[in-house]
Amino acid sequence: xxxxxxxxxxxxxxxxxxxxxxxxxxxxxxxxxxxxxxxxxxxxxxxxxxxxxxxxxxxxxxxxxxxxxxxxxxxxxxxxxxxxxxxxxxxxxxxxxxxxxxxxxxxxxxxxxxxxxxxxxxxxxxxxxxxxxxxxxxxxxxxxxxxxxxxxxxxxxxxxxxxxxxxxxxxxxxxxxxxxxxxxxxxxxxxxxxxxxxxxxxxxxxxxxxxxxxxxxxxxxxxxxxxxxxxxxxxxxxxxxxxxxxxxxxxxxxxxxxxxxxxxxxxxxxxxxxxxxxxxxxxxxxxxxxxxxxxxxxxxxxxxxxxxxxxxxxxxxxxxxxxxxxxxxxxxxxxxxxxxxxxxxxxxxxxxxxxxxxxxxxxxxxxxxxxxxxxxxxxxxxxxxxxxxxxxxxxxxxxxxxxxxxxxxxxxxxxxxxxxxxxxxxxxxxxxxxxxxxxxxxxxxxxxxxxxxxxxxxxxxxxxxxxxxxxxxxxxxxxxxxxxxxxxxxxxxxxxxxx
Amino acid sequence: xxxxxxxxxxxxxxxxxxxxxxxxxxxxxxxxxxxxxxxxxxxxxxxxxxxxxxxxxxxxxxxxxxxxxxxxxxxxxxxxxxxxxxxxxxxxxxxxxxxxxxxxxxxxxxxxxxxxxxxxxxxxxxxxxxxxxxxxxxxxxxxxxxxxxxxxxxxxxxxxxxxxxxxxxxxxxxxxxxxxxxxxxxxxxxxxxxxxxxxxxxxxxxxxxxxxxxxxxxxxxxxxxxxxxxxxxxxxxxxxxxxxxxxxxxxxxxxxxxxxxxxxxxxxxxxxxxxxxxxxxxxxxxxxxxxxxxxxxxxxxxxxxxxxxxxxxxxxxxxxxxxxxxxxxxxxxxxxxxxxxxxxxxxxxxxxxxxxxxxxxxxxxxxxxxxxxxxxxxxxxxxxxxxxxxxxxxxxxxxxxxxxxxxxxxxxxxxxxxxxxxxxxxxxxxxxxxxxxxxxxxxxxxxxxxxxxxxxxxxxxxxxxxxxxxxxxxxxxxxxxxxxxxxxxxxxxxxxxxx
Numbered sequence: 001x002x003x004x005x006x007x008x009x010x011x012x013x014x015x016x017x018x019x020x021x022x023x024x025x026x027x028x029x030x031x032x033x034x035x036x037x038x039x040x041x042x043x044x045x046x047x048x049x050x051x052x053x054x055x056x057x058x059x060x061x062x063x064x065x066x067x068x069x070x071x072x073x074x075x076x077x078x079x080x081x082x083x084x085x086x087x088x089x090x091x092x093x094x095x096x097x098x099x100x101x102x103x104x105x106x107x108x109x110x111x112x113x114x115x116x117x118x119x120x121x122x123x124x125x126x127x128x129x130x131x132x133x134x135x136x137x138x139x140x141x142x143x144x145x146x147x148x149x150x151x152x153x154x155x156x157x158x159x160x161x162x163x164x165x166x167x168x169x170x171x172x173x174x175x176x177x178x179x180x181x182x183x184x185x186x187x188x189x190x191x192x193x194x195x196x197x198x199x200x201x202x203x204x205x206x207x208x209x210x211x212x213x214x215x216x217x218x219x220x221x222x223x224x225x226x227x228x229x230x231x232x233x234x235x236x237x238x239x240x241x242x243x244x245x246x247x248x249x250x251x252x253x254x255x256x257x258x259x260x261x262x263x264x265x266x267x268x269x270x271x272x273x274x275x276x277x278x279x280x281x282x283x284x285x286x287x288x289x290x291x292x293x294x295x296x297x298x299x300x301x302x303x304x305x306x307x308x309x310x311x312x313x314x315x316x317x318x319x320x321x322x323x324x325x326x327x328x329x330x331x332x333x334x335x336x337x338x339x340x341x342x343x344x345x346x347x348x349x350x351x352x353x354x355x356x357x358x359x360x361x362x363x364x365x366x367x368x369x370x371x372x373x374x375x376x377x378x379x380x381x382x383x384x385x386x387x388x389x390x391x392x393x394x395x396x397x398x399x400x401x402x403x404x405x406x407x408x409x410x411x412x413x414x415x416x417x418x419x420x421x422x423x424x425x426x427x428x429x430x431x432x433x434x435x436x437x438x439x440x441x442x443x444x445x446x447x448x449x450x451x452x453x454x455x456x457x458x459x460x461x462x463x464x465x466x467x468x469x470x471x472x473x474x475x476x477x478x479x480x481x482x483x484x485x486x487x488x489x490x491x492x493x494x495x496x497x498x499x
Numbered sequence: 500x501x502x503x504x505x506x507x508x509x510x511x512x513x514x515x516x517x518x519x520x521x522x523x524x525x526x527x528x529x530x531x532x533x534x535x536x537x538x539x540x541x542x543x544x545x546x547x548x549x550x551x552x553x554x555x556x557x558x559x560x561x562x563x564x565x566x567x568x569x570x571x572x573x574x575x576x577x578x579x580x581x582x583x584x585x586x587x588x589x590x591x592x593x594x595x596x597x598x599x600x601x602x603x604x605x606x607x608x609x610x611x612x613x614x615x616x617x618x619x620x621x622x623x624x625x626x627x628x629x630x631x632x633x634x635x636x637x638x639x640x641x642x643x644x645x646x647x648x649x650x651x652x653x654x655x656x657x658x659x660x661x662x663x664x665x666x667x668x669x670x671x672x673x674x675x676x677x678x679x680x681x682x683x684x685x686x687x688x689x690x691x692x693x694x695x696x697x698x699x700x701x702x703x704x705x706x707x708x709x710x711x712x713x714x715x716x717x718x719x720x721x722x723x724x725x726x727x728x729x730x731x732x733x734x735x736x737x738x739x740x741x742x743x744x745x746x747x748x749x750x751x752x753x754x755x756x757x758x759x760x761x762x763x764x765x766x767x768x769x770x771x772x773x774x775x776x777x778x779x780x781x782x783x784x785x786x787x788x789x790x791x792x793x794x795x796x797x798x799x800x801x802x803x804x805x806x807x808x809x810x811x812x813x814x815x816x817x818x819x820x821x822x823x824x825x826x827x828x829x830x831x832x833x834x835x836x837x838x839x840x841x842x843x844x845x846x847x848x849x850x851x852x853x854x855x856x857x858x859x860x861x862x863x864x865x866x867x868x869x870x871x872x873x874x875x876x877x878x879x880x881x882x883x884x885x886x887x888x889x890x891x892x893x894x895x896x897x898x899x900x901x902x903x904x905x906x907x908x909x910x911x912x913x914x915x916x917x918x919x920x921x922x923x924x925x926x927x928x929x930x931x932x933x934x935x936x937x938x939x940x941x942x943x944x945x946x947x948x949x950x951x952x953x954x955x956x957x958x959x960x961x962x963x964x965x966x967x968x969x970x971x972x973x974x975x976x977x978x979x980x981x982x983x984x985x986x987x988x989x990x991x992x993x994x995x996x997x998x
Binding site: 233235237239243244245246247249250251252253254255256257258259260262263265266267268269270271272273275277310311312313314315316317318319320323325328329331333334335336337338339340341342343344345347348349350351352353356357358359361363393395398399400401402403404444445446447 | 736738751757765771810827835846855858892899
């Protein structure tokens with residue numbers, strides 16, 4: 001309540017939006033009812049009939065709010081549509097798009113312990129912390145702050161859909177308009193990698209014109225506060241295979257003589273990093289756009305989760321030569337996703353294997369390009385004495401070159417980052433800070449194809465992470481802590497009212 | 500024929516055995532008949548009823564030859580028995596045991612293209628070189644030198660059983676006695692790793708007293724000649740696992756910060772060898788008993804298969820810094836049998852894996868002990884900064900030690916080598932060289948538990964490899980080129996006549 005009073009005082013000069021918290025408090029039970037109905041519709045992106053059911057259901061939710069919804073279809077009409085709605089504000093100085101996605105990660109129902117993924121249930125707490133099923137409450141007073149809803153997409157990302165629409169309700173209840181032209185976009189295949197997003201943006205470019213996108217997706221900071229994330233790393237995958245003999249050899253008769261691909265690969269991989277985990281590939285960090293002083297200051301202000309995470313993850317040391325996690329993820333990375341050469345354990349045999357393969361994941365930051373980053377790795381492999389091919393070697397090549405590596409990569413995509421100095425960042429930070437504690441991250445470690453929005457529409461993107469971080473997003477028993485939903489609606493309402 | 504005449508002349512002073520070749524030539528058809536019947540009895544060591552059928556059948560074959568056979572049983576009578584026979588020679592200066600094994604490798608019948616494994620067939624040549632089925636010939640004249648018999652154990656090692664018994668026939672046909680007290684031992688679970696051999700040797704120590712064992716098992720040299728192998732490497736397996744986070748982490752959110760066990764393992768393995776493949780673990784070669792000048796000379800005299808093997812195996816370089824294959828296998832080895840960390844290819848995900856594991860195979864030479872060799876590797880891992888455990892680390896240990904490795908090993912066994920200067924080696928080399936070209940190998944690269952025979956019975960062992968090296972031993976479509984069977988009988992008969 002103190003927070004609310006302070007907010008009221010601070011907003012004195014602006015067209016203040018008085019009581020989002022009070023409205024949320026009064027409407028929890030009906031928001032929950034509407035949300036449980038939405039979660040009951042299966043929403044795996046590849047399940048097109050159910051994706052259509054979701055789209056129709058959400059369109060009706062938007063119609064009821066007067067948001068003039070329509071489905072933005074792909075050219076063949078077969079892809080999950082973007083659901084579009086708008087609340088025009090004549091004379092507003094800017095247009096913003098609020099984004100969420102209505103599809104969810106694929107499910108393996110057998111792994112769900114609390115409830116089947118599309119039978120949402122309400123628990124009094126986390127299921128492994130004494131939570132017990134609760135029947136739908138008649139009023140918000142009966143909803144404890146630890147209550148959670150369990151279902152696929154409870155956090156990721158139907159919570160985004162629900163919170164945006166509830167925030168609209170909150171404004172309407174006070175007969176307010178947004179402080180900007182509001183457009184809403186709900187995507188239907190984000191968890192499938194957004195294969196049609198670029199074409200959809202291009203096809204519906206005019207209607208999607210804006211001054212910026214606010215992406216309502218992802219968790220709050222591990223330490224609790226909501227977080228404004230200004231960027232994501234880019235990503236590109238590669239795979240390297242090195243070769244031993246054409247058939248597995250008896251390790252007794254040929255061991256010490258026939259080259260062992262497992263050892264060759266180990267030497268190759270070991271040559272890529274120093275003992276602190278810094279990548280030693282030539283030029284690996286050269287094209288990185290340095291952080292600004294403001295970004296560096298923002299990072300320094302983020303509560304460090306490092307020690308708690310190390311305890312949780314059982315880590316006695318970390319890479320980065322003393323850098324914090326937040327600092328570390330501002331750099332491009334080289335990660336070994338997996339290694340495979342013959343077998344270990346019970347299936348191991350005494351052989352010199354024929355091949356050894358490593359799957360690599362390269363994360364990119366501003367300034368990196370996927371093709372350039374992959375090329376640096378290729379040149380490094382070459383510099384270790386390898387003939388680098390993009391296919392299996394022929395017998396003739398095997399005999400000609402002492403060492404051969406097959407090196408392939410996927411297309412990947414670049415990083416995206418909105419500078420901390422952008423007016424939208426400044427305004428969002430201000431309004432969200434008035435509403436509670438806020439972490440501002442220049443960039444996440446993870447990746448999203450946000451570059452598409454800049455490339456296709458010229459708009460900057462900012463991500464707002466709202467949900468409890470222990471939400472099992474992507475896994476079984478996905479859930480949302482309802483307090484994070486109420487706080488999220490509250491924050492989005494405050495953003496909507498932002499001048 | 501010239502070879503035979505020379506042999507006769509050289510043997511002038513000894514109680515010469517005149518015509519083994521001629522006897523074999525005259526009896527090929529009946530040997531083949533007897534051999535096909537023996538091969539038709541399934542002989543996988545774990546198939547005890549059929550192993551008994553083999554033992555009874557072979558006992559009868561020995562009875563027919565007056566070899567006073569009996570079955571040497573395990574204490575519980577359940578293990579495949581040793582089949583023992585003897586031909587005492589009063590006044591002989593020494594006693595020798597000729598050994599073969601009557602069990603064969605397990606079979607996957609579906610993979611056999613030529614014939615089911617226990618339906619032996621005769622082909623006119625190798626099946627993939629135009630060989631066609633031939634009905635059992637009435638006389639040896641009809642048997643071409645390229646003819647092959649296809650069946651499990653056709654080479655490995657019922658050929659040893661058949662050749663020893665046929666050589667006995669050859670002597671008897673000339674009313675000759677062996678030049679030594681002859682004992683014969685046929686083992687019934689060699690391909691299962693001889694789990695009861697030590698106990699059987701101990702239990703039947705008195706009857707198995709001898710001055711040496713001649714093991715009739717394994718192929719001739721890759722370049723053609725029969726080979727006398729004086730030793731084998733020992734063997735011990737180990738496995739090392741290193742640890743990252745307790746659960747797989749998102750490679751974007753945590754890559755660059757959470758230690759990657761695949762990279763740690765790569766660095767650890769790479770630290771174990773230099774670029775020529777020489778093991779850099781402290782003391783790794785220290786306890787090796789050096790080769791004698793004579794052994795070195797014997798190795799230098801072996802025709803080098805290296806270039807042909809490199810072409811066949813597609814190898815553009817080999818380890819050993821210029822050493823030949825034969826030289827290389829005189830040293831202890833460290834081989835990576837396999838590596839595994841998370842997944843590659845289609846199953847790869849963008850994660851920091853939790854563990855990485857390498858299966859290691861250490862081959863040992865004279866002077867090495869399995870426990871000492873394993874300890875050198877353990878100390879090396881420790882010297883790379885690892886806390887070395889023999890089990891999974893606890894959470895408390897994970898937090899206390901920056902790097903943890905689980906390192907486990909199996910018992911293993913030492914190498915065995917009979918010195919080139921041993922009188923038995925000298926005598927066998929002489930008689931076999933008179934009979935044809937011979938390769939004398941101080942040691943095979945592979946391993947057999949021959950140390951048991953020295954440890955339990957105090958007897959040296961020598962292996963005589965006789966069969967075509969392209970015999971698919973252990974695989975599908977195992978076969979024997981009949982000419983190598985005839986030559987083998989010829990050589991064993993010459994050995995039997997050896998004074």
